[in-house]
Amino acid sequence: MRDDLDASAPKDAVAAQLFPPWATLAARIALVSLVVLPLGLLGLLMTLQYTPYITGQSITPDQPVPFSHEHHVGGLGIECRYCHSSVETSRFAGLPPTHTCMTCHSQLWTNAAMLEPVRRSLAEGRPIRWRRVNELPDYAYFDHSVHVRNGVGCTSCHGPVDTMPLMRQAAPLTMGWCLDCHRNPAPHLRPESEIFAGHWAPPPGQEARGAELVRHYGIRTEHLADCSVCHR
Amino acid sequence: MRAALLLLPLVLTACKQEMAQQRKLGTHAAAPFWPDGTSARPLPVGVVARGALEHDRALAEPPPVTPALLQRGQERYGIYCAPCHGLVGDGDGMIPRRGFPRPPSYHTPRLRAAPASHFLEVITHGYGVMYGYAARVEPADRWAIIAYIRALQLSQGAELAAVPEAREKLP
Structure with missing residues (x-):
């Protein structure tokens, strides 16, 4: 085993390392993210509750x-x-029931297209939704x-x-x-x-x-x- | 592993809104079961609603006229009557100014001579193009409004001799 390693070392020293040089940084980021991300997500969800x-x-x-x-x-x-x-x-x-609207609108704006649902509600006896x-x-x-x-x-x-x-x-x-x-x-x-x-x-x-x-x-x-x- | 399973319900909370939207009909909720589509049901024919007898009694018996009744009448008049009849009862309200047929003034000889029962009838069932206000004005409040209309009538036809202290306030 030991001999094998020694034998390959001169050929490709980098390949012998299990982790590349930036792995330490990645591990640190991962460890921090493990804490920060769930907390951040929780914070975001809680903040969202108060948005319009x-x-x-x-x-x-x-x-x-x-x-x-x-x-x-x-x-x-x-x-x-x-x-x-x-x-x-x-x-x-x-x-207000439609009757209340019609207190005035039986006389005012009687042909207004905007008020068609009101007149239909009164005629059909179905409340406006x-x-x-x-x-x-x-x-x-x-x-x-x-x-x-x-x-x-x-x-x-x-x-x-x-x-x-x-x-x-x-x-x-x-x-x-x-x-x-x-x-x-x-x-x-x-x-x-x-x-x-x-x-x-x-x-x-x-x-x-x-x-x-x-x-x-x-x-x-x-x-x-x-x-x-x-x-x- | 078992501990993680115990935490699972925590993750699942708030997935359903059954607490916020319970399986019941709120006031005026839509209910397609009935032909008119609303959960607010009219009374079946022949039913005497709770409070209906007190309601009828209050209609039949005018309450004693007190300052409190007049104040109540003034407030209710301002809400339900003034938009058309105007604050002094001359029929010059905001709604007639916008084209609604102008109601008669309370200060005409006909309405000055009209009995209280006439005003009660008109408030309850309407008159001409005026709709009835039975759904919005309670019987006791109808009497209060009538008392206030009488006060308005008095105010527009008062003799100065009746209120001597008013003379110095006049121009």
């Missing part, structure tokens, strides 16, 4: 009728509750009425709806986003008269006012971030 691609934030789904909140709310001044009439009493804010803009997973319990009756205004979650020609999801609707407010609601709370205001920004004295509103609405902040508040 996954959360749906800022996505404007195509609708059967291009309904404009900008026109109806911003332009005409129609109040939120004119159409979303169960928002104060129910879990669900209420998607709007596509959901703000959708929560089924394991999260959410109730509109408890929010609007305790100082959380529409635009806090839905954004400045009266400037949206087409409806888009304004908030990320992630659990972290919900908890931001559930852990510290005071900066977002409004008095009853401002809940349905189209544009709202915290006024200068919001810090003191928010704490006062927490007392006013009787919000038990110590239980607001309990699991069972939203997962029941």
